[in-house]
Amino acid sequence: MTAGVPAGVGRHAPALAGIVGHRHVLTGDEVPARHVQDLWGSDRKGVASVLVRPGTAEELAGVLRYCARHGQPVVVQGGMTGLVSGGVPGPEELVLSTERLRSIGQLDPAVGTVTAGAGVTLSDLQDEAARHGLIVPIDLASKGSATIGGCVATNAGGVNVVGYGMTRQHVRSLQVALADGRLVELSTSLVKDNAGFDLKQLFIGSEGTLGVVTAATIALRPAPRTRAGAFCAVADVAGALELLTALRNELPGMLTAFEVVWADAYRVLESLDLRLPLPPGYPIYVLAEVQGGRPDADAEAFLRCLAGVEDVLLDSAVATTAAELGVFWQARERIPGEILRMQPLFGFDVSVPARSLQDCLEQMRAELGARWPQVKLLVFGHLGDDNVHIAVVTGERTRERKAEVEHIVYGCVARCSGSISAEHGIGFEKQPYLGYTRSPDEVDLMRSLKRLLDPAGILNRGRVLPWEASLD
Incomplete structure (x- = not known):
């Protein structure tokens, strides 16, 4: 057994090496540090005991099949550019990275679509589209690290949403590995395809809790002149x-x-x-x-x-x-x-109806100021799509009162009919506050879908929904 690898996870390494190859199962100190924390940093720092890097969708499905048989929890990772610790691993979780799923299929300029593996970075896909006089409508500051699988799993937005919409608007079809290891093709690349439920929509924005995106067909646009x-x-x-x-x-x-x-x-x-x-x-x-x-x-x-x-x-x-x-x-x-240099700070990525934004920020300043008279709110964002980023600097040198700040900010957002998550999803960080934005009936429906598609709760356990919600 490799030193520092918990027996519960490490015992699976030899069998997993038989699926993806010994070079692509890393344990203990072999696992790069970038797999234990969000790229931008967060309060949560994980433990990556075993990292598995499948090179094909079939290998990834095989890993999930094995984990399902053995009840081994899995956390799925893309570029780790999130802000809610969704990909940060626990010590008993197997880290499943999509970084080797880097294939880009033949681009069809006439139809304006391309199929990309989950591990393709957004910038690489943009470069491929540009060679054909096309653009990927999604654009993020982290495009050099953010992956297509991650963009789909979080329904990424970015700076062009006011003109082009969220990732959801540009996904024609998906290939997804389910928790039991089945590899399924969801929808087609057709513009019009109304043959039953559009099942791919279940997985867009589900943060890897219902299945693992292995490839996506993305609709492109002509490059502007x-x-x-x-x-x-x-x-x-x-x-x-x-x-x-x-x-x-x-x-x-x-x-x-x-x-x-x-x-x-x-x-x-x-x-x-x-x-x-x-x-x-x-x-x-x-x-x-x-x-x-x-x-x-x-x-x-x-x-x-x-x-x-x-x-x-x-x-x-x-x-x-x-x-x-x-x-x-x-x-x-x-x-x-x-702004991130101004530590400690508390960062928020929320949506508020534009007409209510001024009142919302004033409420926030008043409530925060009552507890922290020196508080500063540094605000910027994409007003055209109601999304603002709020950095709260309380003046204290500690983060011990983080929950107090979050309750105030999310409470103001909820009263103004906003959402606690504009981008990046819920993950671990916002999971306790999901009820500020989603009704009990909506949360119950989410739980039902989780139980149906992942009855053992092995995928991204505890993200979005509490782990107990996955048990029946």
Whole structure:
């Protein structure tokens, strides 16, 4: 037995090596550190006793078949770019990584689809699509590490949701390994296929609790011929929404991103060697991008639209070239990393109806301020799809009162008809708060599906739902 490997998990290593090969079963100290914690860090740090890396969907199904027979719990991992510790392993869990499922099938430019293995990174798939003049409609800051399987399992969003929608909108078909080891093809790549239930939808966003995505057929889009953007300052959320409405109405189908940054979050860029699109000091900043197909007319239409709402713009900068637009995005994309330096902090990724957002944040500040007078809220996000990121800095040097902060934030979100999880899912971190967003009947239905598809509860045990909910 390898030193440091619990007997309960380690005893399966020889049999698993017979399925995937000895080189792809790692134990104890052989397991790389990146398999024990989310890429961005979290309170939860796991123990990866045994790591199995199947190279084909059939091998992965074989691993699950073996684990089902022996009642061995499994945690599924992709790129580990989540924020809710969904892939963080417990000491008695087998770590099942999809990182070797890296095949990309032949892209069909006429139909605009491509099939990718679960371990293909989003950036690699984007590069493949670009070679054919197409784009993957999903785009994430972590695209170099985030995998297609992970995007599907969490129904990933990103910066282009306002224009293209969530991952769910782009999945034509899935290949999924069930908890008992059956490998099933769900739906087809057809645009119209209404032959019974659309079963793939059960697995999109289920965070690996119902089955393991091994491959996905993704619908692509033609690459835009024009891109333009504006970095604007506005006085409040109402001003930002007026700009959003104008862009949607005047440039139908062209708006692909609408990012909003509050003043305190923007100020984290002040000390950096970075070209800022606008000076600090304004209440709210907006980064809007539009894409189109008319090189002779799109830029002019965009400028005309901005001129029509100049009364709500306190300041603005316009980009009509890729280089200029790159400066805008560089500023926006640096914000999360700089905020993460302000430890300890409590990060939240939530959805709130845009019209309720101002009130929600004011409630949050008041309730948090009553307990922590020095509290700061650093807020930024994708206002066009109701998703905001909130970093709470209480001023304390400890995280011991984390639950108090979470109850306040999620309580405010719930009262404003929002969701505790806009992206990344529920995992371990948000599992105690699922009832803030889902009704008892909805949670009971989730439990029923879990019992049906994974009766022994071996897949991602304790994520999304309490482990006890998986038992009958």
